[in-house]
Amino acid sequence: MDEQNSAFPALSTLHLYLREITASDADRLHSVWTDPLVIEHLVLEPFTDPRQTVDMISLLQLLRSSGEGVRWAITLLEDDLALGTCGFHNWKKEHAKAEMGYELDSRMWRKGIMSEAVSAALGYGFGTMGLNRVEAFVTVGNERSLGFLEKIGFSLEGTLRQYEFARGRYQDQWILSLLKKEWERRR
Numbered sequence: 623m624d625e626q627n628s629a630f631p632a633l634s635t636l637h638l639y640l641r642e643i644t645a646s647d648a649d650r651l652h653s654v655w656t657d658p659l660v661i662e663h664l665v666l667e668p669f670t671d672p673r674q675t676v677d678m679i680s681l682l683q684l685l686r687s688s689g690e691g692v693r694w695a696i697t698l699l700e701d702d703l704a705l706g707t708c709g710f711h712n713w714k715k716e717h718a719k720a721e722m723g724y725e726l727d728s729r730m731w732r733k734g735i736m737s738e739a740v741s742a743a744l745g746y747g748f749g750t751m752g753l754n755r756v757e758a759f760v761t762v763g764n765e766r767s768l769g770f771l772e773k774i775g776f777s778l779e780g781t782l783r784q785y786e787f788a789r790g791r792y793q794d795q796w797i798l799s800l801l802k803k804e805w806e807r808r809r
């Protein structure tokens with residue numbers, strides 16, 4: 623059976639449970655996805671209507687059925703509330719690579735939650751998905767995300783100039799990557 627046709631790959635870690643995002647997460651995720659601190663550097667236009675969150679949830683669910691990636695809701699082991707999400711999109715199977723994305727409720731930052739969640743996701747990506755390279759695009763100036771990625775082993779490869787048109791202007795993006803062999807060396 624294809625990976626994309628099997629049951630959703632929920633993941634457990636020491637403190638977290640990563641599960642499928644569902645429509646019932648809409649209220650929680652809407653508050654995360656409209657928090658000015660969380661979205662400060664994202665290239666998406668800020669959401670103004672809860673229906674945009676519902677649509678985004680549908681898009682993230684589709685990633686898996688279309689074979690383009692997978693996105694998990696991040697919850698604490700003892701509580702089913704979605705604190706944020708992480709996962710892969712733009713999965714190019716012929717190149718064994720995908721992009722990583724993530725965001726977390728700002729009240730929970732700096733507790734190691736995303737490191738734990740992304741480590742589990744990377745284990746799944748380099749293992750079950752057979753990835754060789756994981757890429758991350760970060761808007762120039764998002765030092766928090768850059769620092770986070772470097773902490774978990776990603777390398778900065780360069781700056782893509784005026785790579786995205788977002789919020790009324792062209793924005794430069796940093797590109798970072800983590801290779802399977804580097805991930806294995808760190809474990």
Ligand SMILES: CC(C)(COP(=O)(O)OP(=O)(O)OC[C@H]1O[C@@H](n2cnc3c(N)ncnc32)[C@H](O)[C@@H]1OP(=O)(O)O)[C@@H](O)C(=O)NCCC(=O)NCCS
Pocket residue numbers: 659660661663664723724725726727730731732733734735736737738759760761764765766767768769770771773
């Ligand atoms: C980036 C983000 C997911 C990190 O989540 P988190 O749970 O706080 O991350 P962790 O606690 O696991 O790791 C934090 C690490 O990030 C780095 N970091 C955090 N803030 C930083 C800053 N202001 N400058 C540089 N590095 C920073 C540090 O390495 C830090 O490790 P430390 O706490 O041991 O020093 C969270 O800040 C977030 O949701 N940001 C907004 C959304 C976003 O930018 N998404 C990415 C788009 S590319």
